[in-house]
């Protein structure tokens with residue numbers, strides 16, 4: 001189950017929460033649903049920058065990284 005990190009647009013609270021399909025995350029402090037979704041801990045792994053997009057060529061044959069060959073070069 002994915003964990004996402006959010007920043008509340010109303011009170012500025014940052015928090016991580018499990019997001020089940022069909023549910024909407026809300027701020028644990030003020031219960032606002034005006035949230036900015038931050039990068040999840042999973043999305044940031046193995047990637048230091050998105051400034052150099054790679055062609056979509058499928059999973060890396062070396063490590064299976066879904067973003068394709070080159071994504072695992074930072075290992």
Ligand SMILES: [Zn+2]
Pocket residue numbers: 008009010011012013027028029030031032
């Ligand atoms: Zn809030």
